Amino acid sequence: MTGLAQTVRAALGQPPAHLGVAVSGGGDSLALLLLLREATPETRLHAVTVDHDLRPESAEEAACVGRICAGLGVVHRVLRWQGWDGQGNLQDAARRARYGLIRDWARGTGLTAVALGHTADDQAETLLLRLARGSGVDGLSAMAAQRDHGGLAWLRPMLTLRRADLRLYLQDRGQVWIDDPSNEDARFDRVRARRLMEAMTPLGLTAGGLIATAGRMSMAREALDWLADHAAHAMTPDRGDVVVDLAALSGFPRETRLRLLAEGLCYVSSAIYRPRFSALEAADRSVTEGRAHTLHGVLMRPCKAGVRLIREYNAVREVRAVPGRLWDRRWRLKGPPVQGLEVRALGESGLAVCEGWRETGLPRESLLASPALWAGGQLVAAPLAGLENGWQAALEPVAGLRLGKSH
Ligand SMILES: Nc1ncnc2c1ncn2[C@@H]1O[C@H](COP(=O)(O)OP(=O)(O)OP(=O)(O)O)[C@@H](O)[C@H]1O
Missing domain, CATH: 3.30.465 (Uridine Diphospho-n-acetylenolpyruvylglucosamine Reductase; domain 3)
Known part of the structure; x- marks a missing residue:
């Protein structure tokens, strides 16, 4: 086994029997595919490519990854992004969509883990970009080799490997990769960060040095998390x-x-x-x-x-949801199946109907922004304000919070 494959194997710990691999077709993720094949012969790999349809060549590139996978005996799926809704930043929207599509595909395929091709160079570039934003310990910390999110383990087994070494690994095997032109497009911060790093090397400010800092920041973050737990x-x-x-x-x-x-x-x-x-x-x-x-x-x-x-x-005044669905991304009202009802904030007009609200012990402001059930302008239930009518309000805080865990 090559040294690179040994590093990947060590980073994976106990590899699952089936593993998803996100392959864009670029040098990093193609190297990931080949290295995983070498490092974990007992694992069945399932490759996936998201076609963002942002460039005319993208469909052919995804098909090209498919051919490479077929040559390696690895199953491959192409997922197509339905397009940008014009909200926010295109790069960010594409990235979120990519993770969402891969997550749904992985769950649908019965996978529990997906490997990503982030490298040591990605870490260094991220750190540089975060420095520019004045980030603190959390933002400057190294990426985690494993992050559990959305019911999946996202694995990054190449975080200590250098991009140049991965390119050599591919060249040695005669494996070509796709050069995404946006990787050279200086409109993107990441591309500028990459170039800046090359320019800073004579100063001794190297990717290696930045990665070491990110590693120390991770340790500092652990210490701060420990304190916060206490x-x-x-x-x-x-x-x-x-x-x-x-x-x-x-x-x-x-x-x-x-x-x-x-x-x-x-x-x-x-x-x-x-x-x-x-x-x-x-x-x-x-x-x-x-x-x-x-x-x-x-x-x-x-x-x-x-x-x-x-x-x-004011932040929830306009928020509406169907009963049973999440309201304000954290409350779910549960009750008898009734048509034509809507979840909205209780507000002044609702609170005026809840005669017993003072007995709940909650301040008025809390109740105004609490979830209530409405039939048009008619209040049906406001569980937190003491008007239950067979309805309950269940809280589902966003994942990963200490408060949600400890109580
Ligand atoms: N179109 C794609 N299809 C499948 N996987 C992809 C695609 N683009 C990126 N990936 C996966 O994500 C990894 C990281 O790629 P890149 O740094 O471009 O993505 P990112 O999601 O923007 O990164 P970050 O998570 O650091 O913001 C790649 O090595 C690959 O595993």
Whole structure:
């Protein structure tokens, strides 16, 4: 077995019997395919290519990956992106769509893990781009060799391998790869970062050095996570809100408090991304001085115990869902099957109908932004405000939060 294949094998640990491999046809992911074949002969590989249909050649390129796979005896599937809806940034939309398509395909195929071809060079470029954004320890940390998300294990077994070595490996085997012209397009930050790195080498600022930094940042992140775990008792979820005991957090470093605050905000707003560090610092200043603050769609209101994090009514005023489906990405109302009902925020008009709301012990602001069931303008149920009518509100916080886990 070659040295590269040994590294891949070691990074995989115990490889599954069936493994998905995301192959764009570029040098990195083709090397991944060949290395996995060499490193894990007992594993059955299932290759997949997403055709983003953004360039005229893309369909032929996907078919070319199919031919390479056929030559290697590996099953291959092409998934086609249905196109961009014009929202946000095209690159980002394509990337999200790619992960979504691969996830659905993997689940449908019965796979539990998918391997990706990220390399040490990708890590170094990412670190450079994050530095430009002023990222902290989390953003500067190395990518994880395994990340569990969406019911799948996403494996990156080539994180310590260099792109140039992978190219040599392919050349030695006479294996050609597809050069995506966007890899040379200086409109993309990543391409500029790659070029910049070459220019910085004489300064001693090399990919190797950046990767070492990313590795140390990962260790620092582990330490900070450990501290946050030990301070998490100061954050008590309460029916969708979070009550922060500021006194219990007082002995902890500021970073720990900010980390937990960010997590509390994500828990309440069901946001996947954390607020910007500078915004978080401003919010922390306000609440420690006993002032209310609004951030990330969350109202931070002083209370007896410290601060209560409450979903901001304005952020959910327009949010609607069919009963049984997720509302505000975290609440699910469950009840008898009835046609023509809709989930919306309770709001002022709804709260006026809930006579017993004070007995719930929840503040008015929390109830205004709580999920309620409506038949047109008629309130049918508001479980959090004490009007149940056979309906229950179940909370499903976004995955991966410490608060969701510990309570
Ligand atoms: N069109 C594609 N079809 C299948 N797999 C792909 C495709 N594009 C990328 N991949 C997979 O993703 C890996 C990383 O590629 P790339 O860095 O371009 O993607 P990214 O998803 O934008 O990266 P990141 O996750 O770092 O943002 C590739 O090595 C390959 O395994």
